[in-house]
Amino acid sequence: MFNADYKKRRQALQTKLQGGIIIFPGNNEAPCNYPDNAYKFRQDSSFLYFFGINRPGMTGVIDLDSSEEYLFGDDVTMDDIIWMGPQPSVKDMAASIGVDNSGSTQDLKTLVTTAARQRRQIHYLPPYRHDTMFALEEMLGIPAAELKAKASLPLIKAVVDLRSVKEPCEIEEIERACDIGYEMHTTAMRLCKPGVKEQYIAGVLDGIAASYGSMTSFATILSQNGETLHNHYHGNILQTGKLMLTDAGAETVNNYCSDFTRTVPVGGRFTSRQKDVYNIVVACHDHAIDFARPGQTWKEVHINVCKVLAQGLKDLGLMKGNVDDAVAAGAHALFMPHGLGHMMGLDVHDMEGLGQVYVGYDEETRPSEQFGLASLRMGRRLQEGFVITDEPGCYFIPALIDKWRAENKFTDFLNYDIIDTYKDFGGIRLEDDVLITATGSRFLGKKHIPLTVEEVENIMNE
Template sequence: MNGFDSGIHARRRALFMEQLGAAAAVIPAAALATHHADCEWPFRQESDFFYLTGFDEPDAVALLLPHRPEGERYVLFVQPKDPAAEVWTGFRWGTEGAVERYGADLAHPLDQLSEKLPEYLAGAEAIAFRVGRHTSVESMVLSAWGRQLDTYARTGTAALGLVAPTPILHRLRLRKEPHELERLREACRISSEAHELARSITRPGMNEAEVQAAMEAHFRSNGARGPAYGSIVAGGDNACVLHYTANTAPLQDGDLLLIDAGCSLEDYYNGDITRTFPVNGRFTAEQRELYSVVLEAQEAAVAVVAPGGTAEAVHDTALRILVEGLVDLGLLIGDVNGIIERGDYRHLYMHRTGHWLGLDVHDVGAYRLGEQPAPLEPGMVLTVEPGLYVSDRLSVPEGQPEIDDRWKGIGIRIEDDVAVTETGHEVLTAGALKSVAAMER
């Protein structure tokens, strides 16, 4: 992995264990997933496991044991070195590498987990484990806990219960460290370049797949692992399908092309950008008017990203400008506040305005704390992505005008990745242009 630093993960483990108290955490890695027959999908590590360990192999388990003595608090169970297996599936670090490179206090072959787990969990006041996702490990955790309960009458000690490690981990992951912000800047730089490339090569008669291929080749040739998610390259009315990924249609003269695509780095930090532009280089009057509304909403929403603000305020800012613009264009009628309260805009704008970004594209972290929206803090990174989608797919709410054919088939979304700073915000994806003038040629 590029720039691997075991100290980064060691600091994270220390913070995590400090908040665990006397609980013992069991954090499994991802397993390989079958694509078809005996072929597997490319491996993607489980993000919580990677955040704490940096270890990028399947079928491993990390134990974080603050109740144990120094030198026994970080234990990795991994696939052992096996030259015969490595001929088929590639290099393994094994138990020695788990200690020497990845900083484990102790490491064991994975097939010893069932035997050794009860001993490592003994003395913990609780067991931190995410139930429902890793069935084979879960059965071992429950068995070890059950043995403690069975012997409680004789020993007087047992873990009091299972607790979820994710609230602690996800609070830590929500605020990005300086190292993480640098990695996100790199992912956004490569992703921005790919969007600029796409706009420069797009012409009527090309296929959506050609544009996708050019962008993803740029990702790989610049050191990224590949696309962070299924790239959306949607010409014309396809852009009104929010998660369109077929990417097989020809690009028509006079249509818009919506591209929602970003790269994932070797250490899983992601870019997530959407740009929309005319295939032939010139907006029609209707396209320009709708694009200008979305752009105004997006820029205003980005402007309110700052410490003490909220993701909810970002959405509300964008939504009001979108609705005002749609009323001005006659696509909605009535009082703006009433339209928003009733949701009469949802046939034209049906999603929220953004999400957290980090190791996961839709990254972890709470948007609300009880009844209140969570305040933005320096180090948080979110997307800002309002859009408008004009089609016949959803019925027009009662009292709103039917849509004239000249508007139909126009789908527009503009998305940037924005980091909260001490004094405001930083647009990480500024290298991907978005002005009306920049979208034309």
């Protein structure tokens, strides 16, 4: 049973900031196509982390000067009870998480506007929903368009520091999400048959996530055109000889996420050419888990994995020249134009809304502007308790190949005549969720989704 100590988290946050008040707005219901038809509710992750209440219309406040904590929201009306049934009061919800003070939405406005009038420092995280922006604009007197830029950098850094290192209860919850992900991906493998429509398999996977009382952690990517990195089109009929790439994960009822990718042959058997490229990506995947440990930067892991990729492609004749020089120049990014992975937790791209430069980087490790490396979301030095995705890939993107060839780009490292013969190949990505341990790293999930050529072919041909 998930049992986070929210009070302890709030107390830890208070030690990292000085003076003023902190506002954590929760999310509201979001209408789909008319007001009463809402999307499935998803609470703000930082509000969940510190206050744990999974109900719309709530806001948490911490007074750093008095150490008082508040939960604000409106109690349900009789009309609400008729349609939704009895609901706990705001006061009772506050007590359940160790908060002594509670009040209505109007009480929240009074507290915040008073603090603003007194010129007290008001800390808030970058808002990403427009209704939250409008509410903050009204209370703080800051134009909605300026709210992100004026968000509290000390609060951002404090929240990132706390949420980056996962507590044991969080790791257990992520493992539950991984167990659902295992069922999703092994089901996709068994359903991957010629003549089946992509949409059918994608729908089954989404249903598996929902059947556990959760939902997918992001919109499912499932396509036999895997060279498009985030391909959400599911209208193709699977064809023998193609590769089906599935990037999908689950979110538990407590909102922790998993994120896996597998690429399998339609028809159940890899061709020799597919097997050659696939095994290179397996080697990249395995190298990352062997190399990742506390004290190592993830950027270094990424670069070393790229060298494994480049060497494998050189062995196949697609690349040439010195591998270290090729990776340093960025020539390998023709085949892997994305980063090796990202942080994961309450968000599938954990805390990305707080600013990727604060989540994945620090003063020591800075983002790159080089094509491919610029898409590395996580580069900083690893710590015990980080949860990261390990997701190397190899893609043959016809438009990118044509562009680079026309520009005579990296001709010392790329054999374009051979590369052109792969333009119908598609793409391969393999992704697992990894916990950084005291001495190294390990995969998350009780069962490991089939990965090797033999494992994949066996499950597809049971």
